[in-house]
Amino acid sequence: MRDETEQHIEQIARELRAPVSIGRELDARVMRAVRRLPRHARFGLWSRLITPRTVTVTPLVWGMLAAAVAAFAVLGAMHAGADLDRAAKPIARAFFPRPQTPAQSQRVQFVLVAPDAKKVAVVGDFNGWDASHAAYQAQHRGGGVWSVTAPVPLGHHRYSFVVDDSLWVADPTAPRVTDYDYGMPNSAIVVQEQK
Amino acid sequence: MEAGSSDAVVVARVLRGDVEAFRSLVEQYRDRYARYAFHMLGNREDAEEALQDAFVRAYRSLARCEDPERFGAWLFRILVNRCRTLGARRGRRARTFVVDEVALLGAAEEHPAATTAWREEIDRALQQLRGDQREAFLLKYVEEMGYDEMSQLTGVGVSALKMRVMRACERLRELLSEVYDA
Numbered sequence: 001m002r003d004e005t006e007q008h009i010e011q012i013a014r015e016l017r018a019p020v021s022i023g024r025e026l027d028a029r030v031m032r033a034v035r036r037l038p039r040h041a042r043f044g045l046w047s048r049l050i051t052p053r054t055v056t057v058t059p060l061v062w063g064m065l066a067a068a069v070a071a072f073a074v075l076g077a078m079h080a081g082a083d084l085d086r087a088a089k090p091i092a093r094a095f096f097p098r099p100q101t102p103a104q105s106q107r108v109q110f111v112l113v114a115p116d117a118k119k120v121a122v123v124g125d126f127n128g129w130d131a132s133h134a135a136y137q138a139q140h141r142g143g144g145v146w147s148v149t150a151p152v153p154l155g156h157h158r159y160s161f162v163v164d165d166s167l168w169v170a171d172p173t174a175p176r177v178t179d180y181d182y183g184m185p186n187s188a189i190v191v192q193e194q195k
Numbered sequence: 196m197e198a199g200s201s202d203a204v205v206v207a208r209v210l211r212g213d214v215e216a217f218r219s220l221v222e223q224y225r226d227r228y229a230r231y232a233f234h235m236l237g238n239r240e241d242a243e244e245a246l247q248d249a250f251v252r253a254y255r256s257l258a259r260c261e262d263p264e265r266f267g268a269w270l271f272r273i274l275v276n277r278c279r280t281l282g283a284r285r286g287r288r289a290r291t292f293v294v295d296e297v298a299l300l301g302a303a304e305e306h307p308a309a310t311t312a313w314r315e316e317i318d319r320a321l322q323q324l325r326g327d328q329r330e331a332f333l334l335k336y337v338e339e340m341g342y343d344e345m346s347q348l349t350g351v352g353v354s355a356l357k358m359r360v361m362r363a364c365e366r367l368r369e370l371l372s373e374v375y376d377a
Contacts, residue, residue, distance in 0.1 A: 016337045022225055022229040029247055030250045039214055
């Protein structure tokens with residue numbers, strides 16, 4: 001009986017393994033869609049410097065690093081003393097200026113009512129349609145209301161909400177874009193300079 | 196399932212800004228993965244949407260593809276997730292099985308008239324399985340993956356996958372029993 005069932009299942013699987021062919025039109029549609037996305041621009045050494053990667057470090061190396069940091073701190077404190085603080089401030093200002101919103105952007109509040117959602121993010125052409133972009137994660141304000149205020153460059157943009165990392169929801173309060181992006185509903189926004 | 200280093204070369208070109216190079220990845224994997232999408236979603240329209248969506252998402256996230264030599268496997272994972280999402284979203288939508296669907300996909304030539312009905316019965320039975328069971332069955336028996344590989348791909352434990360495959364086999368046997376008996 002078991003052998004017979006196995007045989008039947010194998011028969012079914014053989015049928016299902018037959019090739020399935022999708023027309024070449026799909027290639028054209030995909031290429032049209034990707035051409036509208038931001039072009040990747042990764043260049044040799046610079047890319048290696050800025051691309052995140054996993055580094056494996058043994059406990060021994062951790063120990064040596066900790067010892068080096070401790071030694072540096074002690075020596076620095078001994079030699080620099082009170083002057084260190086005065087000297088460090090301009091350097092810190094030069095390297096870590098206060099974050100500023102670019103003048104060409106406006107802060108825009110996005111609001112969505114989604115009582116059952118566990119997570120809501122805003123994606124759009126202004127953040128590379130990246131649902132994990134930290135600045136565009138909406139916060140739950142209670143009563144199923146989610147909102148986030150984030151910078152958006154001046155101009156015309158398309159955007160959408162992504163609920164629970166999977167469901168694309170157009171902003172019910174904004175005009176829809178007639179040209180659906182990959183079958184996903186999008187909304188339109190025009191950001192203008194505030195007078 | 197991988198084309199190896201040649202994929203890594205193409206991925207590197209795309210990441211350097213050569214958008215058109217992406218077309219060769221689409222050509223290479225379009226038909227290879229169409230079979231899974233079609234069987235998982237049960238119709239051509241949804242399968243094409245899932246494939247298109249998977250390719251576009253892969254392009255968008257290409258910089259996050261940690262092992263470009265295994266681009267194919269990475270793309271397949273995206274496709275499996277897209278099929279899950281689309282399947283869930285459209286689960287309640289009534290599906291009309293077009294008798295000529297198989298023919299439209301060009302598979303009919305390999306299935307003479309005598310076996311077409313049998314094939315349609317299989318397609319029908321497959322679509323009556325629960326989504327998770329259909330997914331496990333297709334990965335195991337049609338894509339011929341091992342349980343460890345399936346577990347990595349789906350994030351589901353091996354024993355749960357074995358259970359799903361077993362239930363799927365039982366259900367298929369049950370649904371197709373009349374055809375067998377005939």
